[in-house]
Amino acid sequence: MKLQRELNLIFYKACAELRAEAARTYAGFLWWIIEPLISMGIYYLVFSFILARNIENYAVFLCCGLIPWRWFQSSVMCGANSVISSRSLMQQVYIHKLIFPCTSLLSNTFKFLIILALLIAFVLLSGYPISIKYTAIPIIMLAQGAFIAGCTLWCAAIMPFLPDFRLLLLNLLQLMMFMSAIFYKVEAVPEKLQTLLLLNPMTGIISGYRDILLFQKWPDWSYLGAILFVSTLLAVSGSLVIHRFNRIYPKIA
Numbered sequence: 207m208k209l210q211r212e213l214n215l216i217f218y219k220a221c222a223e224l225r226a227e228a229a230r231t232y233a234g235f236l237w238w239i240i241e242p243l244i245s246m247g248i249y250y251l252v253f254s255f256i257l258a259r260n261i262e263n264y265a266v267f268l269c270c271g272l273i274p275w276r277w278f279q280s281s282v283m284c285g286a287n288s289v290i291s292s293r294s295l296m297q298q299v300y301i302h303k304l305i306f307p308c309t310s311l312l313s314n315t316f317k318f319l320i321i322l323a324l325l326i327a328f329v330l331l332s333g334y335p336i337s338i339k340y341t342a343i344p345i346i347m348l349a350q351g352a353f354i355a356g357c358t359l360w361c362a363a364i365m366p367f368l369p370d371f372r373l374l375l376l377n378l379l380q381l382m383m384f385m386s387a388i389f390y391k392v393e394a395v396p397e398k399l400q401t402l403l404l405l406n407p408m409t410g411i412i413s414g415y416r417d418i419l420l421f422q423k424w425p426d427w428s429y430l431g432a433i434l435f436v437s438t439l440l441a442v443s444g445s446l447v448i449h450r451f452n453r454i455y456p457k458i459a
Contacts, residue, residue, distance in 0.1 A: 261390075261391065263332060263420075265332075266328065266329055266332045266334070266420065267416065267420065268388070268389065269325055269328060269329075270325065270329070270412070270415050270416045270419055270420060271386070271387065271388035271389070271412045271415075271416070272388055273318070273321050273322065273325050274350060274408070274411060274412055274415055275383060275386060275388055275408065275412065276318075276321070277314060277315070277318040277350070277354065278350065278353070278354050278357075278408060279379055279383070280314050280317075281310065281311055281314040281315070281354045281358055282354065282357050282358050282361060282375070282379065283375070283376075283379070284310040284313075284314060285306075285307040285310040285311060285314075285358030285359070285361060285362050286307075286358065286361035286362055286364075286365050286371075286372065286375060287362075287365065287372070288306035288307045288309065288310045288362055289303055289306050289307070289362050289363075289365060289366050289448075289455055290365055290366055290369065291306075292306050293456070296455060296456040297456050302449075302452060303362075303448050303451075303452050303455050304359075304445055304448050304449065304452075306362065307358050307359055307362040307448070310358070311351075311354065311355060311358055315351065325419075326340075326419070329419045329420070334419065334420055334422075335422065337418075337422045339417070339418045339422055339423065339424055340418060340419075342414075342418055342424060342425055343415075343418060345425075345430065346411060346414045346415060346418070346425060346430065348434065349407075349411060349414075349430045349431075349433045349434045349437065350408075350411045350433075352433070352434050352437035352438050352440075352441060353407050353408075353411070353433055353437040353440075355437070355440075355441040355444075356436075356437045356438070356439075356440025356441040356444055357440070358444075359440075359441055359444025359445050359447075359448060360440065360443075360444040360447070361375060362444075362448060363444055363447040363448045363451070366451075366455050366458050367458065382406060382408060385402075385403055385406050385409065386403075386406055386408040386409050386412055387403060387409045387412055387413065388412060392404070392409065392413060404429075407433045407436075407437070410426065410429045410430070410433060411430075411433065413425070413426075414426065414429075414430060
């Protein structure tokens with residue numbers, strides 16, 4: 207019963223956050239679509255015209271990298287701050303602190319699903335055929351979701367103790383973005399560096415989306431399995447840390 211109540215609280219809190227976020231802008235829910243489109247447009251102009259990437263249908267290629275990346279980046283940044291930003295609520299009523307990063311994960315995942323649907327429509331309208339390989343998309347999402355959860359829970363666990371970690375996290379995410387093969391093909395990098403890039407799980411995840419949507423190929427199952435396994439351990443250990451300090455966070459946040 208207690209678990210059911212907490213799951214219901216996560217769901218209703220996520221819905222409330224989504225409604226509140228939409229209410230803060232004139233465009234409302236449309237801003238969830240407008241903002242990533244503006245961001246992708248800027249990156250497309252810079253990398254396609256100014257830096258002249260020699261990749262066919264670069265706009266589609268770029269979107270297949272940027273959209274999964276935005277799910278990761280926004281989830282980790284919002285989730286990392288979720289405990290600290292809820293300090294006033296924590297001091298008024300008892301709520302298990304896992305609820306805060308989980309709520310952030312749920313709301314960002316909902317927004318990602320909307321943008322992913324638009325991405326698939328964009329890919330199909332660009333002339334890429336639909337195939338049986340699309341059935342692998344939920345598996346890639348599961349692996350990415352586990353990785354996001356692991357990173358988010360650990361960041362949320364650390365941030366109340368080390369508020370300056372936010373500045374480090376911003377720089378780490380920026381480094382990860384350029385090492386995730388969003389703007390280029392992994393094969394375009396010298397072979398010695400390809401192994402280094404693949405140590406970043408987001409590189410393999412983004413390549414998996416592109417394999418399915420653009421190249422009608424199955425993703426690398428063994429690589430995704432390794433990501434899922436390690437990410438699950440990361441998420442479980444992060445949740446245990448938050449549980450361990452559950453009653454301490456209100457005193458230090």
